[in-house]
Amino acid sequence: MKALTTFLLLILSAWAWADNHASVTVGRFVQAQGEADILYGDEYGARMRAVRDAIQNASMQASANVRSSQVMENGRLTVDYVRINSAAQVTDVEVVTESVDGDTFRVSIDARVSESQMCANHVVNDFAKSVAVTSFALEKPTDTTLGHLGAVDRSLPSHLVNELNGxxxxRALNASYLMMYPSIPTAPTRVSTRNTLTRAVDTARDLGVQFVVSGVVRDLGMQTVDRQRDNNAGLLAVLTQPGRVQQRHLVLDLYVHDGYSGALVAQSRYSAQGVWDFRSNERVGFATPKFFASDFGRSVDLLFDQVVQDIYATVECQPFMANIAQVNGQTIMIKMGAESGLRPGDHLSVYRTSTFFDREQQDYTQLTDTQLVARVTQVQPHFAVAELPIQVERLNVQPDDVVIAW
Known part of the structure; x- marks a missing residue:
């Protein structure tokens, strides 16, 4: 009887785990409504904005976090602030009904929502975001002497490019020839031309990509350790190879900058260590097959897997963006094409770019939604042509403005 009871409990536990697991990964279907104003007679653009509004409402139904704060002065309410955000991702969106009521476009959708997803309130599209990986500066060049690892500044970004493109x-591009920071010890902080401290990089805006990945190798040195105290060595290694061994360390700082503003959007530090059992004069090279076959190389390979995963997670949650290269009447040319996944019939929102300055005359880039939607009509490998519902002069759309796909 006791065995039967235990067996039933195990089955119930398995069912409960499966049910909880399914609710996280599969989510549930909800119905939501959205609406948008029809501008410039563009009903399709209004439809897109209405669907986006409905998607936001659907995500709020699944998981809404509310923050509120109030400030009282002399018994009077002076500040009343409420912020609502969602931790849900919306997929499998289907428009059930749509209608036009005067100058308003209304839609009703069915959608699957999943709580606790990485990109909350985000609908994944198939467009490939462009990422340039620049040189990884070495803070202590003498660390590379053993093993002849001096090419780490270019070999490391080249390896990341190959992994990201997989x-x-x-769409990762190799810019390992480019050194981003004039002062390595203080990177990514630098002194601007106006003697102010900043973590923005102007060079990132000149590469023509959406994101720029860079970094600094802080440590690649050696240390002699007692093998019995080395956690990376197994029991067999301890018994068969007693004594002291050479252990190598890698400490890496990673930076991700926005390619349109130059602002730093992500920063992380990674470290790995392992036994370095090569001869002192042996040519190994960084990120070579011989390098990855060593204990230290295997640790670094696992570290790179985490780095690539973190880079991918950072850019995945951002919308697809591309510059406008030319404008002519109702036609615009976009600096992204088939290699980024654009296809005829795709629709992209048009944003104006402008620059404003703070009191120190530091410039910042601002994006303003024009409420226009461009329809892609022609796609080449490196550029695309799209049509607007009105003449570009009406809203002063210019080259270096951007299109965005949410």
Whole structure:
């Protein structure tokens, strides 16, 4: 009887785990409504904005976090602030009904929402975001002497480019020839031309990509350790190879900058260590097959997997963006093409770019939604042509403005 009871409990536990697991990964279907104003007679653009509004409402039904704060002065309410955000991702969107009521476009959708997703309130598209990976500066060049690892500044970004291109949704470009930071010890902080401190990089805006990945190798040195105290060595290694061994360390700082503003959007530090059992004069090279066959190389390979995963997670949650290269009447030319996944019939929102300055005359880039939607009509490998519902002069759309796909 006791065995039967235990067996039933195990089955119930398995069912409960499966049910909870399914609710996280599969989510549930909800119905939501959205609406948008029809501008410039563009009903399709209004339809897109209405669907986006409905998607936001659907995500709020699944998981809404509310923050509120109130400030009282002399018994009077002076500040009343409420912020609502969602931690849900919306997929499998289907428009059930749509209608036009005067100058308003209304839609009703069915959608699947999943709580606790990485990109909350985000609908994944198939466009590949462009990422340039620049040189990884070495803070202590003498660390590379043993093993002849002096090419780490270019070998490391080249390896990351290959790994990133093996994933969908990212188009990685090798810019390992480019050194981003004039002062390595203080990177990514630098002194601007106006003697102010900043973590923005102007060079990132000149590469013509959406994101720029860079970094600094802080440590690649050696240390002699007692093998019995080395956690990376197994029991067999301890018994068969007693004594002291050479252990190598890698400490890496990673930076991700926005390619349109130059602002720093992500920063992380990574470290790995392992036994370095090569001869002192042996030519190994960084990120070579011989390098990855060592204990230290295997640790670094696992570290790179985490780095690539973090880069991918950072760019995946951002919308697809591309510059406008030319404007002519109702036609615009976009600096992204088939290699980014654009196809005829795709629709992109048009944003104006402008620059404003703070009191120190530091410039910042601002994006303003024009409420226009451009329809892609022609796609080439490196550029695309799209049509607008009105003449570009009406809203002063210019080259270097951007299109965005949410």
């Amino acid at each position: 994933r969908g949704g990212v």
